[in-house]
Amino acid sequence: MGEITLRPYEVSDIDEFLExxxxxxxxxxxxxxxFNSREDALCYFKEVVIPHPCYRAICLDGRPIGFIFFxxxxxxxxxxxxxxYALGAKYWGQGITTKAVKILTSAVFKEFPEIExxxxxxxxxxxxxxxVLEKAGFQKEGILRKWIVLNGKTTDVSMFGLLSTxxxxxxx
Amino acid sequence: MEGTSPVExxxxxxxxxxxxxxxxxxxxDFMVWATDEKVTRFCTWEPYTNKEDGLNFIKNTVLPHPWFRAICLDNRPIGAISVTSNSGNDRCRGELGYVLxxxxxxxxxxxxxxxxxxxxxxxxxxxLERLEALVDVExxxxxxVLEKAGFSREGVLRKYCVLKGxxxxxxxxxxxxxxxxxxx
Numbered sequence: 001m002g003e004i005t006l007r008p009y010e011v012s013d014i015d016e017f018l019e020x021x022x023x024x025x026x027x028x029x030x031x032x033x034x035f036n037s038r039e040d041a042l043c044y045f046k047e048v049v050i051p052h053p054c055y056r057a058i059c060l061d062g063r064p065i066g067f068i069f070f071x072x073x074x075x076x077x078x079x080x081x082x083x084x085y086a087l088g089a090k091y092w093g094q095g096i097t098t099k100a101v102k103i104l105t106s107a108v109f110k111e112f113p114e115i116e117x118x119x120x121x122x123x124x125x126x127x128x129x130x131x132v133l134e135k136a137g138f139q140k141e142g143i144l145r146k147w148i149v150l151n152g153k154t155t156d157v158s159m160f161g162l163l164s165t166x167x168x169x170x171x172x
Numbered sequence: 173m174e175g176t177s178p179v180e181x182x183x184x185x186x187x188x189x190x191x192x193x194x195x196x197x198x199x200x201d202f203m204v205w206a207t208d209e210k211v212t213r214f215c216t217w218e219p220y221t222n223k224e225d226g227l228n229f230i231k232n233t234v235l236p237h238p239w240f241r242a243i244c245l246d247n248r249p250i251g252a253i254s255v256t257s258n259s260g261n262d263r264c265r266g267e268l269g270y271v272l273x274x275x276x277x278x279x280x281x282x283x284x285x286x287x288x289x290x291x292x293x294x295x296x297x298x299x300l301e302r303l304e305a306l307v308d309v310e311x312x313x314x315x316x317v318l319e320k321a322g323f324s325r326e327g328v329l330r331k332y333c334v335l336k337g338x339x340x341x342x343x344x345x346x347x348x349x350x351x352x353x354x355x356x
Contacts, residue, residue: 076216079331079339116339117331142327146302146348149261154301159344161330 002061004099006068006107009049009057016064017045020088058087058100065091068100070108072115080117081108085132092128101136102169109164116164121157123150133160137169179241179288186284191241194249196230198242199223201249205273214311215271216335239293243272243285250276253285255293255303265302266293270317277313286321287353294349301349306342308335318345322354 009017018041049055054071057064066087073080083104087097105118122129124143134140138160146154178192194202205211206220206229220226234240238257242249251272258265268289272282294300307314309328319325323345331339347353 076333076335079334119329139330141329142344144304144326144344145324145346146264149264154264159327159329161332163331
């Protein structure tokens with residue numbers, strides 16, 4: 001496998017973003033809104049992805065092939081933050097997302113000392129995404145029934161949590 | 173706010189228990205539980221120290237709240253119970269919260285109030301499929317309330333919330349609109 005790095009998105013990444021953002025498999029298993037047009041996707045990209053302080057392109061040998069983001073809480077939830085990710089389907093099964101999650105979570109704990117917990121939730125049917133989190137050292141804490149609407153349907157999700165004090169899984 | 177008619181308890185045991193909106197005229201009863209540090213131990217807020225803060229809470233938080241009720245004994249408020257609503261993809265769930273004056277603890281009053289809420293909220297909010305509640309791992313009394321009211325314990329979310337400056341592990345409970353409900 002080539003080198004996996006994270007970097008902020010640039011406007012010039014739009015074509016690669018669109019390539020996997022319109023991938024049916026990626027959309028089915030993620031929270032990504034289905035983009036009805038290139039304009040929708042471009043809008044989302046410019047208004048959400050680019051300005052977001054914690055959105056990162058997952059890059060393979062410098063080329064963006066997916067994204068990962070971190071959303072910190074505030075007030076009584078300021079000790080925790082949520083991560084989400086999506087990867088182009090043709091890159092699945094190689095440990096790329098796991099690596100990206102490990103890079104991001106260790107950066108988060110280093111740069112945000114108030115964050116004691118990083119969490120992620122996945123559709124109970126999304127076994128591959130659950131494996132990513134387990135390999136990255138997250139603990140499955142429970143199944144939250146009918147927790148959120150994904151692709152128009154209320155969905156049961158597995159909630160995973162990683163604490164700044166949890167053992168660090170070896171980065172490989 | 174819809175559905176503001178009082179919800180009354182049907183069995184004899186709790187026939188004088190009811191839920192109704194809380195108003196500024198209830199301020200003195202509100203201050204009884206809101207100033208008690210036994211009550212606020214597992215709340216994110218500190219005990220109230222003056223009536224004006226209490227009145228501001230009622231005006232700014234209670235009155236505009238999507239669903240907030242006083243728990244009443246013979247129509248006098250002895251606590252409160254509320255359900256928050258969410259929007260967008262989170263609209264299928266609402267969070268339950270409750271508080272009761274400490275001298276009324278241990279009599280099954282909150283369990284009864286929770287059951288009353290469960291019996292009306294899913295009708296009032298047809299988009300709601302999940303009622304959830306988060307309880308501090310050390311708040312065993314509150315966990316028992318939810319278990320007796322028919323909620324399922326789904327897991328412990330570690331260092332989930334900040335309470336009085338410290339991150340706390342919280343137990344997640346839920347009741348779905350389709351779950352069986354224990355008899356009131």
